[in-house]
Amino acid sequence: MDSAEAAGGTRLQGVGVSPGRAAGPTVRLAAGVPEPPLRRSPAAPEDSEAALTTAADAVATELRARAQTLTGTAKEVLETTAQIATDPTLIKDARQRITTERVSPERALWEAAAAVAAQFEELGGYFAERVRDVHDVRDRIVARLTGVPTPGVPARTEPFILVAQDLAPADTAQLDPAVVRGLITAEGGPTSHTAILARALGIPAVVGLGEAAALIVEGAVIVVDGGSGAVVLVPTSEEVAQASEHHEARTFSGRGATSDGHRVELLANVGEVAQAEPAAAAGAEGVGLFRTEFCFLDRDTEPSIDEQVEAYGTVLAAFAGKKVVVRTLDAGADKPMPFLNPTDEANPALGVRGFRTSWKNPDVLENQLAAIATAAAAHSAQVWVMAPMVSRVGEAEEFVAACARHGLETAGVMVEVPSAALLAGPILARAAFASIGTNDLTQYTLAADRLLGALAPLSTPWDPAVLSLIRTTCEGGQAQSRPVGVCGEAAADPALAAVLVGMGVTSLSMTPRALGDVAAVLAATSLEQCRRAATLALGTDNADAARLTARDALPALAELGL
Ligand SMILES: C=C(OP(=O)(O)O)C(=O)O
Numbered sequence: 112m113d114s115a116e117a118a119g120g121t122r123l124q125g126v127g128v129s130p131g132r133a134a135g136p137t138v139r140l141a142a143g144v145p146e147p148p149l150r151r152s153p154a155a156p157e158d159s160e161a162a163l164t165t166a167a168d169a170v171a172t173e174l175r176a177r178a179q180t181l182t183g184t185a186k187e188v189l190e191t192t193a194q195i196a197t198d199p200t201l202i203k204d205a206r207q208r209i210t211t212e213r214v215s216p217e218r219a220l221w222e223a224a225a226a227v228a229a230q231f232e233e234l235g236g237y238f239a240e241r242v243r244d245v246h247d248v249r250d251r252i253v254a255r256l257t258g259v260p261t262p263g264v265p266a267r268t269e270p271f272i273l274v275a276q277d278l279a280p281a282d283t284a285q286l287d288p289a290v291v292r293g294l295i296t297a298e299g300g301p302t303s304h305t306a307i308l309a310r311a312l313g314i315p316a317v318v319g320l321g322e323a324a325a326l327i328v329e330g331a332v333i334v335v336d337g338g339s340g341a342v343v344l345v346p347t348s349e350e351v352a353q354a355s356e357h358h359e360a361r362t363f364s365g366r367g368a369t370s371d372g373h374r375v376e377l378l379a380n381v382g383e384v385a386q387a388e389p390a391a392a393a394g395a396e397g398v399g400l401f402r403t404e405f406c407f408l409d410r411d412t413e414p415s416i417d418e419q420v421e422a423y424g425t426v427l428a429a430f431a432g433k434k435v436v437v438r439t440l441d442a443g444a445d446k447p448m449p450f451l452n453p454t455d456e457a458n459p460a461l462g463v464r465g466f467r468t469s470w471k472n473p474d475v476l477e478n479q480l481a482a483i484a485t486a487a488a489a490h491s492a493q494v495w496v497m498a499p500m501v502s503r504v505g506e507a508e509e510f511v512a513a514c515a516r517h518g519l520e521t522a523g524v525m526v527e528v529p530s531a532a533l534l535a536g537p538i539l540a541r542a543a544f545a546s547i548g549t550n551d552l553t554q555y556t557l558a559a560d561r562l563l564g565a566l567a568p569l570s571t572p573w574d575p576a577v578l579s580l581i582r583t584t585c586e587g588g589q590a591q592s593r594p595v596g597v598c599g600e601a602a603a604d605p606a607l608a609a610v611l612v613g614m615g616v617t618s619l620s621m622t623p624r625a626l627g628d629v630a631a632v633l634a635a636t637s638l639e640q641c642r643r644a645a646t647l648a649l650g651t652d653n654a655d656a657a658r659l660t661a662r663d664a665l666p667a668l669a670e671l672g673l
């Protein structure tokens with residue numbers, strides 16, 4: 112990544128993935144456990160197997176106990192990691208190695224974990240993201256078996272900025288925001304677990320610093336800006352003081368608008384049923400993206416209509432009388448579902464995913480629409496339905512017709528493929544609304560896998576090419592008098608949110624934690640200022656320039672410390 116001399120000292124530029132500024136001394140993550148040597152063990156195989164089981168169970172119990180103290184995504188991540196610790200395939204493979212190769216339990220587990228990780232890597236997408244979890248579990252079990260300290264975040268009481276090559280989701284999940292004031296990693300992309308968890312915890316974070324992370328000196332006081340992605344290595348005392356001001360998460364009044372009263376609906380993204388209540392409690396005006404596939408990820412059969420009705424009903428109940436945009440299954444790529452996705456695709460992100468799965472499996476879509484219609488009939492929420500990965504006008508037409516057959520009248524599409532953005536006019540002549548998925552729109556515009564840390568610098572919705580496609584989509588919406596929302600991570604960036612409003616976006620849907628900051632910036636910014644920031648950003652030729660120019664044109668950001 113780039114580094115440059117700036118007024119306050121050397122500045123490194125990474126990818127800001129969780130907004131906010133923090134200052135403090137750096138602490139590096141404790142090193143991982145060393146690879147156990149490959150040699151015959153003098154211990155009896157039964158003893159080695161027993162030691163392995165005891166260590167694996169202890170790690171699973173410890174992780175589960177910690178999960179109990181957490182909620183939401185953090186809890187879920189720790190529970191998943193705990194499951195890996197006692198995964199039958201992993202433990203069985205390690206036991207076999209103990210018996211056949213007569214190696215120590217730690218060596219056997221090390222090799223078994225390597226085999227599981229290789230399988231996950233081959234499967235790609237969601238599974239490839241789990242490789243970090245497998246390695247984390249391996250290190251914890253091996254540390255217990257060999258008596259070395261468990262690798263991970265050091266226990267401290269004084270606030271610090273954590274610096275790591277990469278961070279296991281289990282480690283990120285237990286970070287205490289009162290002590291860990293900021294997070295910096297050399298690896299990781301904007302949609303990595305580290306990024307998602309840091310946002311959920313409200314810890315300012317910068318990822319993808321690459322080799323430049325080695326320039327950070329252990330113990331030195333630095334400033335991290337999770338909004339702009341900057342890391343200031345030698346900050347001025349003023350910069351430190353500003354960044355040290357503790358900002359409580361802003362609350363949201365429940366009505367989004369610019370300072371001159373231009374309405375912008377501020378909605379929540381809901382990924383699982385349990386997130387609905389907290390989203391409503393955070394004041395969200397409704398749900399702008401209900402990712403239904405996350406209710407059914409860990410299964411290899413289609414969920415029954417009754418199961419679906421129940422899951423959807425719980426979300427609708429939390430938003431009585433309010434808008435809930437239900438997205439039909441976005442199976443494939445980073446969210447593979449064995450009953451819908453072929454496993455032999457060379458490029459799953461460009462494969463049979465999202466709406467395309469209905470070509471071969473129309474019944475799955477029909478059943479889901481039937482379930483959504485039944486749940487909608489039983490609740491007072493205003494149910495809108497949208498299809499992911501629509502790339503042609505005819506697909507929008509087909510989807511709207513399918514929804515109409517089930518009495519679902521407000522049917523729209525996600526715009527997350529450049530072709531859909533370019534043809535937004537004719538698409539919105541058919542569909543009732545569009546919701547821009549900036550995560551995928553960025554991936555497909557820049558041809559950069561959204562899960563790949565090495566390509567993180569390309570994965571930014573600030574890229575003027577992405578901004579230009581968003582504007583084209585808004586123009587299509589305006590021509591057809593249809594609302595155009597944004598439900599990708601871009602909506603949660605307070606600066607970009609203002610730019611999106613300036614381009615004509617009518618609603619923003621985000622992680623509930625971001626609602627307060629986004630609402631505050633809009634409330635302190637006029638529609639004209641938003642438009643000017645948008646015009647300036649669109650006039651640049653690279654993402655950094657777009658972000659910096661737009662930020663300069665939005666004084667509310669600095670006033671609010673964002
Ligand atoms: C909101 C989006 O969908 P997902 O992240 O679930 O692919 C997106 O692509 O921006």
Ligand SMILES: [Mg+2]
Pocket residue numbers: 499527548550551
């Ligand atoms: Mg998407």
